[in-house]
Amino acid sequence: MELRQIQYFIEVAEREHVTEASHVLHVAQSAVSRQIFNLEAELGVTLFIREGRNVRLTPVGKVFLEHMKQAMQVIEKAKLEIEEFLDPQRGTIRVGFPSSLAAYTLPTVISAFREKYPHVKFQLCQGSYRSLIDSVIKGGIDLALLGPVPKQEKQIKGETLFLENIVALLPTNHPLAGQSTLQLSQLREDSFVLFPEGFILREIVVNACRQLGFQPKVSFEGDDIDAIKGLVAAGLGITLLPEITLYDSIPRTTVKIPVTEPAVTRTVGVIIPSDRELPPTEKLFYEFLKEFFAVLSGFES
Secondary structure (H helix, E strand, O other), rough: HHHHHHHHHHHHHHHHHHHHHHHOOOOOHHHHHHHHHHHHHHHHOOOOOEOOOOEEEEEHHHHHHHHHHHHHHHHHHHHHHHHHHHHHHHOOOEEEHHHHHHHHOOHHHHHHHHHHHHEEEEEEOOHHHHHHHHHHHOOOOOEEEEOOOOOOOOOEEEEEEEEEEEEEEOOOOOOOOOOEEEEHHHHHEEEEEEEEOHHHHHHHHHHHHHHHOOEEEEEEEOHHHHHHHHHHHHHHHHHEOOOOOOOOOOOEEEEEEEEEEEOOOOEEEEEOOOOOOOOHOOOOOHHHHHHHHHHHHHOOO
């Protein structure tokens, strides 16, 4: 079985037409037909049902197609990694991130990285906290920005990049809106707008409240940062959010106030697999992340 035969087979299977496939492949129709015939002869099965100029897959052909697509993905990934070994500064970085790091942290660090390595490409994958961890463990991606940095996952390695404050977001007509800081206990009687059950940012807020002996009363839930901001701006409750999510975008009818006693924080970092090596370009980005935030912390201190 030759790589060319697999490529021809996949193209014909997806287009269900030999002539169209030959045009895309820039080869003669007879050459495509011959390679498909040779492939069927080698396998000892019929992969296509011929219907005039059109073809469609047999049941075993459908099974074979799925396996061949997976095989081609493996081959393409291997070729890509070899290219990266030859020139890591022209490779592709597949990085995962949660919504809370989408608006400021990720664009900032990618922009800084591309100033230094302008030919590197990025494939971005947004996901929930748990799904990003699972993707790194299972190999869907090799690197993800995350907050807080998980401590109990044996199959990943977490590197803390910085510590971030969680701040209160209140409607401007709230009785406490004029204060310079807030004690978390002052929000005991308020209605909260939080992420749904299972979201890590909800857990952070709930756990902080429980430390002071109260359970936050959740009046509304939002699936993303902007939805929660909008609900607070509409006067439907208050919330606690990572400060970084409010750097460039605070709704006009809200106010951001630091929280003290206790200070509510989260670690933000990068996770990679503990049982496999990073591809060269992603390793370059990983080392850049650590250096970038180490320098940033030095300036801030």
